Each structure stands twice: as C-alpha cells, then as structure tokens.
Amino acid sequence: MAEYLLIESRDPFESNDVGYYCDLARGLVEAGNRVTLFLIQNAVLAARPSAHAPQLRAVIGSGIKVLADDFALKERGIAKLLDGVQIAPIEIVVDHLEAGHKTLWH
Template sequence: MARYLLIESRDPFEFADTTYMYELAGDLCAKGNNVTLFLIQNGVFCARRNVKDNPVAALRGNAPDVQVQADDFSLRERGISAGTLAEGITVSNVDELVDQLVESDTKIVWH
C-alpha cells in the first residue's frame, strides 16, 4: 500500500480529460492505497456544491476514503467561499500541501 498525492490543477469545463484524475484516485484507493486529491488553481472549479455532474461527488460515492482537499488561495482567488463547497471537501493550503510533498514515501502526480 502506498500513499498518493494527486494534485489536480485543471477543471472539466476547459479540459474534457479531467475525469481521468478522479477515476485514477478511485482506482488507486480501491487497491488499498492512501489517496489524497488536492484541488488547486482552476481545479477548484469542481469544489462548488452546485457544480453539474460534479466529479467530486461521484468520487465521494465511489471511493469515500479518498481525501479531497482544496487550496484556500485558489478558492479565495475565485470568490468561492467555504460555505458553498461540496460535501467532503476540506479546505487546505500550500503549507499543508508541502507537508505532504516532502514525505519521501508519497507518490506525487501533478495534473
């Protein structure tokens, strides 16, 4: 079992390929890995509760053990308040991201 940090900077409105990361997160989790999906930059466009066909909600349904975090600056930069976030998303920040990045047993995937 490994620890994965998947960092998603893209959103499905601009990139049709974005569900790839959500599916990968679910598949890695299903194999017993510890998986965090960290949304940053336009990746946080999936964080709002009212997003249509929200891949975060789908992931939460398929793989509830995946930790979904969203970068506070990216949220604030886009005027997305914590009260509007989809269920299961934790507000995080770059300080906490760094704590995960420097862990030598974490596999990092930036997208």
C-alpha cells in the same frame, strides 16, 4: 500500501482529462493505497455545491480525502464547498513531499 497526493489543476468544464484523473484516484484506492486529491487553480470550480461535476462527486465518499486550495478559492470568490471537500493551504503539498508520498500534478 503507498500514499499518493494527486494535485488537480484543471477545470473539469474545460478538460475531460479531469475525469480520467478522478478514475486514477479511485483505482489507486481500490488497489489498497491511500489517496489525497488536492484541487488547485481552476480545479476548485468543481467544488462549488452548484457545479455539475459528477467526476468529483464520485470521488467524494469513496475513501479519498479531497482538499481545495484556500488561495485558489479566495481568488475566485468561492466560499461554499461541497460536503466532503475541506479547505487546505498550499503547505499540504510540502507536507506530503516531506513524508515521501508519491505526488503527481495534473
């Protein structure tokens, strides 16, 4: 079993690729891996409770840990998050790199 950190930087309302990245996250978990999805930059827009973001909602509760960058949230004035999304600092990226986890950026 491998451990992955998938970093999503894109807004799902701007890029259809976000759905494919969420599919990748779910596929990795289904293959027996541990996956953390870290939302940064405009990707955090999907974590608002009011956002219509079925790709992200399908990831939540599927065994994938979903985090949202505190800096990106603050920049965009986002204070309320979907249930299942936790706020995290950028240090989380270095934590995963230090631990030798496979880290991908999209």
